[in-house]
Structure formats: C-alpha cells, structure tokens
Amino acid sequence: VSNHGEMYILLLDVSQAFDIVNYVRLLRTLRDRGMCPLICRFIAFSYTQQKIRVKWSECISEPFTVTNGVKQG
Structure with missing residues (x-):
C-alpha cells in the first residue's frame, strides 16, 4: 500500500457453505x-x-x- 495507508483483508471460507442447504426451503424461496x-x-x-x-x-x-446440500461441479 502506497503512503503507508490502512489495509483491510477479509477472508471467508465458504468451502462447505452449500453442504447444508435445505431443499424445501430453497424451493419455497x-x-x-x-x-x-x-x-x-x-x-x-x-x-x-x-x-x-x-x-x-x-x-x-x-x-x-x-x-441436503447443493450439487457442485
């Protein structure tokens, strides 16, 4: 970062986020x-x-x- 300004980093692990999706709720939505x-x-x-x-x-x-879960790949 030039001029020694502030830097923020956000790391979000969503590698298993789709493993717990409820089908009924998904379809209703x-x-x-x-x-x-x-x-x-x-x-x-x-x-x-x-x-x-x-x-x-x-x-x-x-x-x-x-x-449960969402098809991937």
Missing part, C-alpha cells in the same frame, strides 16, 4: 421470488430423486438418498 413453476418442478425433481453411492477403495455402498 425460489417460488416465493417468482421463479417459473416449471423450472421449480424441474429443480425439485432433480434434488428429490437423487441417489448416490460411496466408493471406498474397492468397496461401493448401496444407493441412498441425499437429503
């Missing part, structure tokens, strides 16, 4: 803010029908339903 009903239904379907498996080394779990 989208609807309440005027999101197209068709898009809301599509999003609801894509989140309520998702199943995953966990792979650990050579073992793969049975499928189970994901109940």
Whole structure:
C-alpha cells in the first residue's frame, strides 16, 4: 500500500457453505421470488430423486438418498 495507508483483508471460507442447504426451503424461496413453476418442478425433481453411492477403495455402498446440500461441479 502506497503512503503507508490502512489495509483491510477479509477472508471467508465458504468451502462447505452449500453442504447444508435445505431443499424445501430453497424451493419455497425460489417460488416465493417468482421463479417459473416449471423450472421449480424441474429443480425439485432433480434434488428429490437423487441417489448416490460411496466408493471406498474397492468397496461401493448401496444407493441412498441425499437429503441436503447443493450439487457442485
């Protein structure tokens, strides 16, 4: 910083911020803010029908339903 002025730094870790999103609340908020009903239904379907498996080394779990979080990647 030139002239020895003050400097402020803000560090915010949001690496797991989307892991705890509640689907019902998210969809209600989208609807309440005027999101197209068709898009809301599509999003609801894509989140309520998702199943995953966990792979650990050579073992793969049975499928189970994901109940919170936001798809990433």
